[in-house]
Every structure is written in C-alpha cells, then in structure tokens.
Amino acid sequence: xxxxxxxxxxxxxxxxxxALELLRGEAVTCVELxxxxxxxxxxxxxxxxxxxxxxxxxxxxxxxxxxxxxxxRALVNELREYLxxxxxxxxxPDTIHDPSLWRPFRxxxxxxxxxxxxxxxRTVEELSAVFERLPDASFCFDVGxxxxxxxxxxxxxxxxxxxxxxxxxxxVSEVNSSSQHDPVSYAAQISFREVSGLIPTIVPLIVxxxxxxxxxxxxxxxxxxxxxxxxxxxASALPHACQPSA
Numbered sequence: 001x002x003x004x005x006x007x008x009x010x011x012x013x014x015x016x017x018x019a020l021e022l023l024r025g026e027a028v029t030c031v032e033l034x035x036x037x038x039x040x041x042x043x044x045x046x047x048x049x050x051x052x053x054x055x056x057x058x059x060x061x062x063x064x065x066x067x068x069x070x071x072x073r074a075l076v077n078e079l080r081e082y083l084x085x086x087x088x089x090x091x092x093p094d095t096i097h098d099p100s101l102w103r104p105f106r107x108x109x110x111x112x113x114x115x116x117x118x119x120x121x122r123t124v125e126e127l128s129a130v131f132e133r134l135p136d137a138s139f140c141f142d143v144g145x146x147x148x149x150x151x152x153x154x155x156x157x158x159x160x161x162x163x164x165x166x167x168x169x170x171x172v173s174e175v176n177s178s179s180q181h182d183p184v185s186y187a188a189q190i191s192f193r194e195v196s197g198l199i200p201t202i203v204p205l206i207v208x209x210x211x212x213x214x215x216x217x218x219x220x221x222x223x224x225x226x227x228x229x230x231x232x233x234x235a236s237a238l239p240h241a242c243q244p245s246a
Contacts (some may be wrong), residue, residue, distance in 0.1 A: 001229065002199075002201055002203070002204075002205050002207075002224070002227065002229060003029050003030050003058060003202070003203075003204045003218055004029070004106065004207065004223065004224070005023075005029060005058070005205070005206055006019070006026075006031065006032030006206065007034045007037065007202065007206055007207065007208045008032065008033055008209075009035075009208075010034075010181065010207060011212070011213065011216065012073055014037065017047075017180060020051065022088060022216065023073075023216070024181040026216050026217060026220070027080070027220065028056075028220070029056060030059070030177040030204040030205075030206060031053070031060075031206075032059075032060045032062050032090065033061050033095040033144070034062040034065055035062060035063065036062060036065045037065075037066075038064040038075070041064055041075055041078065042078055042194075045079070045083060047082065048082055048083065048084070049204045051243055056078065058086050059062075059095040060087055060088040060090055060110070060169055060206070061079075061083055061088070062086055063075065063090060065092050065095065066095060067177045069098065070088065072096075072097050072098060072101060073098075073101060076101045076133065088108055088110045088140070089105060089108055089109050089110065089208075090112055090140045090243045091110065091111055091120070092112055092114065092118075093111050093120055094114070094116065094118055094120055096130070096133070096199065097163070101246055106136040106137075107137065107138045107168075108138075108193070109134060109137045110136050110137065110138040110140040110169060111130050111131065111134065111139055112139075112140040112145075113141060113145050113159060114144050114145055114149075115148050115175055116165075116179065117179050122145075122149045122213075123155055124151075124159055127159065127162075128159070128162070130218070131163075135193060137167075138167070139159075139165075139166035139168065140171060141156075141159060141167055141170050141199070142171035142209070143170060143171065143192050143195070144171065144172065145175065145192050146173065147174075147223040148179070148194070151162060153191050153194045156194075157164075157194070159197055161189075161198065162199035162206050164200075167199070167200070167203055168203065170203055170205050170211070170227070172206065172208065172223050172227065173208040181209055182211070183209045183215065183222065184223060184226050186221065189226040191226070192227055193226060196227045199227060199231070200207050201229050205227060205236040209223075
C-alpha cells in the first residue's frame with residue numbers, strides 16, 4: 001500500500017503535540033509537522049529533538065504560508081539549525097523573497113502547487129518559473145489544489161507529467177471554494193483517480209483533510225480509494241505463483 005500519514009495541522013490546529021498523540025494509534029507511517037503560521041515555526045523546530053518520531057518512516061516540515069523578507073532569513077537560519085537534512089521542507093512559492101537563501105537546501109525544498117486564491121504556482125508554466133529559480137527543488141503535489149483550479153484534472157495531469165522526477169510528496173484533501181481543506185468526497189475521489197496512475201507508489205500521501213480524531217481512520221480509507229495503487233504495482237507485490245497470467 002502507498003505510504004500514508006497526516007499533516008499535524010489538519011487534526012489539531014496549531015498543536016503538533018496533540019496531533020502526534022492522536023495519530024499514535026492510527027495505521028500511519030508518515031507525518032508532516034505543520035507550522036502554517038510564522039509564530040508556530042520556531043517552537044516546533046526547537047521541539048524536534050525532543051519528539052519521539054521513531055514510528056515514522058517519512059517526516060516532512062511544512063513551512064509557514066506567509067512571511068516577509070526579514071522573517072524569511074530568520075526561518076532559513078532556524079531550519080539550518082534544527083531541521084534534520086533528510087526531512088523535506090514544503091514551501092509555498094509565493095513566500096519566496098530571496099531564492100538564494102533556499103538554493104543551498106537543493107532537493108530538500110519541495111515547492112507546492114497553489115490554490116485559486118494565489119497569483120502563481122497554479123499551472124505548469126507558473127511552477128516552471130519557480131523551478132528556474134530553484135533548479136534542484138523537489139515538488140509537493142497538492143491534488144486538491146489542482147482540482148480546485150481545474151476540475152477537468154488536465155492541469156493536474158500536466159503537472160505530474162512535467163514534474164514527476166521531482167515529486168517527493170502528495171497532499172490529499174478536498175479543497176472547497178473557500179480554499180479550506182475538507183474530507184474527500186466521492187466526487188473528489190472520482191477526479192483524483194484520473195491521475196492516480198501517475199503517482200509512484202513509493203511517494204508518501206499526506207492527508208490535509210480537517211477531521212476530528214474519530215474520523216482519521218475513515219479519511220485514510222477514503223484517500224486510499226481516491227488514489228489506489230496501479231494494478232501493475234499491486235500485482236508485482238504478489239508471490240510469483242499468484243501473478244495474473246498473460
């Protein structure tokens with residue numbers, strides 16, 4: 001099965017410790033530590049050394065969604081001091097004021113495609129301009145953002161084809177008309193399945209749906225239904241004797 005986990009901000013607003021506690025009993029192997037507001041970043045980063053994250057095979061850090069140029073330099077310095085180099089930094093393209101500060105992170109920085117509120121980062125062309133400034137950066141594909149911007153999923157298809165070699169993480173939720181992250185509906189599942197085959201099975205799925213603790217397991221099942229493994233990938237995991245005949 002695809003590796004899956006949650007963003008801490010989706011299940012416990014601005015409280016990563018509470019989110020990690022809620023995830024303790026769930027069947028997740030990945031987690032995104034979220035600091036979407038600038039004031040949350042430093043406390044989270046300073047706490048990393050004391051967190052027990054041994055159960056997770058994949059951990060990422062979501063940088064704040066808004067900060068000025070002075071805060072940008074401070075954030076970069078804190079990331080260098082506290083963040084393990086193996087953890088991706090999920091970055092919104094409109095927060096980048098000075099690309100030279102981010103280039104040394106190389107592929108550790110993962111640029112996320114944006115929702116319809118933003119003026120950039122929503123299409124292949126707009127993302128390509130960002131990758132020109134950060135040529136070694138990775139890509140975090142937000143399938144909900146892509147669907148909100150283009151319900152035909154054409155742009156989602158183009159993004160995955162253009163940036164698949166950069167793809168390091170997928171954000172999953174339903175993004176409503178107000179750009180809020182809702183649980184995945186049946187209609188969203190149908191849309192997401194159209195591009196599921198372009199997402200390598202080893203790429204972690206990070207759920208951003210805003211759900212309470214009783215809905216975590218159910219939302220994981222919805223996400224798996226929305227982004228199933230390709231048939232060929234499932235077959236290759238079977239014992240040889242169980243492989244389908246040609």
